[in-house]
Structure formats: C-alpha cells, structure tokens
Amino acid sequence: MASGTVTMTKDTILKVEHLSMKFGGLMAINDFSFEARRGEITALIGPNGAGKTTVFNCITGFYKPTMGMITLARKNGKELLLERLRDFEINKVGGVARTFQNIRLFSGLTVLENLLVAQHNVLMKASGYTILGLLGLPTYRKAVDASIEKAKYWLDKADLTDRADDPAGDLPYGAQRRLEIARAMCTGPELLCLDEPAAGLNPRESAALNTLLHSIRDEGVSILLIEHDMSVVMEISDHVVVLEYGQKISDGTPDHVKNDPKVIAAYLGVEDDEVDEVIAVELEGGHH
Numbered sequence: 047m048a049s050g051t052v053t054m055t056k057d058t059i060l061k062v063e064h065l066s067m068k069f070g071g072l073m074a075i076n077d078f079s080f081e082a083r084r085g086e087i088t089a090l091i092g093p094n095g096a097g098k099t100t101v102f103n104c105i106t107g108f109y110k111p112t113m114g115m116i117t118l119a120r121k122n123g124k125e126l127l128l129e130r131l132r133d134f135e136i137n138k139v140g141g142v143a144r145t146f147q148n149i150r151l152f153s154g155l156t157v158l159e160n161l162l163v164a165q166h167n168v169l170m171k172a173s174g175y176t177i178l179g180l181l182g183l184p185t186y187r188k189a190v191d192a193s194i195e196k197a198k199y200w201l202d203k204a205d206l207t208d209r210a211d212d213p214a215g216d217l218p219y220g221a222q223r224r225l226e227i228a229r230a231m232c233t234g235p236e237l238l239c240l241d242e243p244a245a246g247l248n249p250r251e252s253a254a255l256n257t258l259l260h261s262i263r264d265e266g267v268s269i270l271l272i273e274h275d276m277s278v279v280m281e282i283s284d285h286v287v288v289l290e291y292g293q294k295i296s297d298g299t300p301d302h303v304k305n306d307p308k309v310i311a312a313y314l315g316v317e318d319d320e321v322d323e324v325i326a327v328e329l330e331g332g333h334h
C-alpha cells in the first residue's frame with residue numbers, strides 16, 4: 047500500500063501519518079505516511095524536488111505541516127506530537143538531533159571544543175544556572191567529567207581523536223561531516239536525523255561515514271536520513287522509503303525498493319505505462 051495510517055508498535059520510534067505540506071498553490075507533500083523503527087537506519091529517498099527536505103523540516107520542527115500527525119515514541123514510553131512542538135523543544139524534550147546539508151560547525155573552535163559546546167545545556171543545568179553552582183557544586187564537576195568522557199568517546203567513534211586539538215575548519219570535508227554527527231551524538235539523542243550526510247564525500251570518506259553510522263545504530267540510536275546517493279542508501283539502510291512528487295511510491299527493505307518497478311521508473315524518469323519496458327531492459331541487463 048502506498049500510503050495510509052501506520053500502526054504504532056513497540057518498535058516504532060517515529061510515526062508520520064497523512065502528512066501534507068502546501069506552499070502557496072504547491073502541494074509539496076501529499077498525504078504521506080511512514081514509520082521508522084527503533085534501532086534501525088531508515089532512509090528517505092526520491093528524485094530531486096520529491097519533498098524529502100520538506101518532510102525532514104516538518105519532523106524537526108522547521109516547518110509546521112499543513113496537515114497530518116508526527117508521533118515520536120521515547121524509550122521511557124512517552125509519546126510526543128512533534129507538529130505541536132517548536133524546533134528546540136523537539137531537540138530538547140524529544141531527543142531528536144539533526145545535521146544540515148551545509149556543514150554548521152564552529153570552525154574556529156577545536157574539534158574537542160565543538161563536542162563540549164554541544165553539551166552546554168546539560169552543564170548549565172548541572173550548575174543550577176548560578177555562579178556558585180559553576181564554582182562549587184559537586185554535581186557540576188561530575189557533569190563536566192561526564193561531558194569530557196562523552197566527547198572522548200565520540201571522538202574515538204568518529205575516528206577524530208588524532209585531530210582533537212585542531213580547529214574544526216582545518217579538517218578535510220569528510221572529517222567535518224563526521225564531527226557534525228559526533229557533535230549531534232553528544233547531545234544524547236534517541237533519533238538522529240541526517241540531511242544528505244554522504245554528499246560530496248569521496249569513497250574513502252563515505253566508507254568511514256558508514257562505519258560511524260553503523261556504530262551509532264549498534265548503540266540503539268535510530269537514524270533517519272535523506273540521501274541522494276543510491277549506493278550509500280542501499281549499503282547502510284535497514285529500511286527505505288521512497289517519495290515522488292510528495293507521495294510515497296515504495297517502502298521496504300533496500301532489496302525490495304531496489305527492485306520495485308515504480309522506483310526504477312521514478313529514477314529513470316519514465317511514465318507508468320513504460321514501467322514494464324524498463325523492467326524488461328533491467329532484467330536483460332542483469333543476464334549479460
């Protein structure tokens with residue numbers, strides 16, 4: 047079924063139901079439903095202009111959807127309706143972290159400092175928001191130690207320990223991407239949303255990214271990503287959802303999606319009645 051209401055199971059972390067987003071007269075997203083499962087890497091793919099970024103912006107609170115429900119289920123059993131929260135609340139209360147298509151690091155700060163700054167909120171809370179707290183509270187000292195440990199942990203996972211003291215802006219592009227992800231992980235999210243993490247990476251950097259994303263998933267953190275590069279998506283995702291013209295055209299395992307005639311047609315830009323022809327050509331290609 048291409049769209050419809052999704053049933054929330056205990057494995058579901060995110061449920062999007064009947065999402066629609068209109069920009070003036072343009073229906074960018076039209077009755078779109080899908081579900082992301084806890085501990086999985088879910089990829090949202092589709093041709094240019096399909097509506098991927100718009101869906102992402104609705105989930106992370108940058109846009110208010112015209113219609114629809116977005117439910118996040120936290121580990122503690124609480125369910126939150128994201129379309130009712132503001133972006134910073136989605137991050138803070140919802141445990142959702144995101145990265146952007148364009149890198150947004152503090153390029154003049156060191157790699158380590160970037161990871162510590164990300165934990166500023168936790169530290170301020172531990173200080174009781176007072177100068178006395180900052181100076182003397184044991185809870186604050188403990189929180190500082192914990193934040194350093196966390197930064198060290200993610201430096202190692204992102205293979206950046208050797209560059210810890212270098213300004214973030216001096217890192218090669220692929221390393222900056224991993225640092226952004228490490229920084230997001232330092233906020234302790236349950237759901238990590240990545241906007242085209244592999245864009246512009248060379249094959250070696252792409253492989254390092256895959257390793258990092260798998261290690262994040264193995265810790266039980268769920269990942270939702272938008273990606274253009276089909277080979278990256280097929281390699282790292284557990285679950286793929288395909289959008290075309292704001293509507294869902296396929297949903298399933300990478301293998302299922304890869305062989306779905308509708309997806310093949312969407313990517314090759316052919317009309318419905320040409321799909322059979324496309325499959326025939328694909329099959330023929332496979333036999334050579």
Ligand SMILES: Nc1ncnc2c1ncn2[C@@H]1O[C@H](COP(=O)(O)OP(=O)(O)OP(=O)(O)O)[C@@H](O)[C@H]1O
Binds near residue numbers: 094099101
């Ligand atoms: N803020 C906006 N105002 C008006 N139209 C918009 C806005 N944002 C997106 N759109 C339109 O909505 C449609 C979906 O765009 P969106 O950026 O979500 O697609 P996408 O799948 O992310 O594309 P790409 O792969 O090129 O990044 C497009 O037709 C786009 O022009």
